[in-house]
Amino acid sequence: MTEAGVFTRLKEILAACVPPLKVRADTATLYDVYGTKTVTVSKKTVEGMYFASVAERKGATVLYFFPIYTHPKAFVGISADLKKSLKGKSCFHFKSLEPKLLAAVRDMVNAGLAIYRKAEWI
Numbered sequence: 462m463t464e465a466g467v468f469t470r471l472k473e474i475l476a477a478c479v480p481p482l483k484v485r486a487d488t489a490t491l492y493d494v495y496g497t498k499t500v501t502v503s504k505k506t507v508e509g510m511y512f513a514s515v516a517e518r519k520g521a522t523v524l525y526f527f528p529i530y531t532h533p534k535a536f537v538g539i540s541a542d543l544k545k546s547l548k549g550k551s552c553f554h555f556k557s558l559e560p561k562l563l564a565a566v567r568d569m570v571n572a573g574l575a576i577y578r579k580a581e582w583i
Contacts, residue, residue, distance in 0.1 A: 467522040467555050471515040474567050478574055481583040482512055490517040496582035502531075510582040512573065521554040524566065528573030535576055540565040 472492045475482075479494060486493040495509035502510070514525040529536045530551040539547075543565040546553040558566070577583045 467558050468515060468517050470558055470563060471522060471524050471555070471566065474563075474570050475513055475515060478512075478570065481578070482574070483509060485509075486514070491515075496577055498582055500580075500582050510577065512577065513570065518554075521556050524553040524555065526551050526553065526569065526573065528576050529569070532573075532576050535572060536569065539569055543569065 468490070475492060475494050476484075481497060482494040483497050484493065485495050491514065493514045494512045496512060497509055499506060499508050500510050501507075511527045513527060514523075516523050516525070529539075529547075533550075540562075542559075542562050543553070546555055546562075548554050553566075555562075574583075
C-alpha cells in the first residue's frame with residue numbers, strides 16, 4: 462500500500478476500537494483514541510488513559526501506541542517487520558503497509574485493547 466493510504470488504513474484499525482475507546486481528535490492528519498475511565502497511574506489521575514494516535518508527518522505516517530510503553534513485556538513477540546518500524550519506545554513509522562504488516566498492526570492493537578480491558582482502563 463502506498464504512502465497515501467497508510468493514514469487511512471491505520472485510522473480504520475483504531476476506529477474499529479471505538480467503542481470501547483473514545484475519539485479525542487479526528488482531523489485530516491491526526492486521529493487520537495483514549496480509554497473511557499478515570500484512572501490513577503503513578504499517583505497521577507487522568508480522565509481516560511491515552512491509547513493510540515495515527516498522524517501524518519513529513520516523510521511518514523506515524524502510529525503512537527501507548528500500550529507498548531505501559532506493558533512492554535506483552536509486546537516482545539511482535540513481528541520482525543513491525544519491530545523494524547518501531548522508533549523509540551512507542552512510535553511506529555510507516556511509509557507503506559503491506560498486508561502482512563497491516564495484519565501485524567491490527568493484532569498488536571487488539572492485544573493492547575485486551576490489556577486496557579484487563580487493567581479496567583476502558
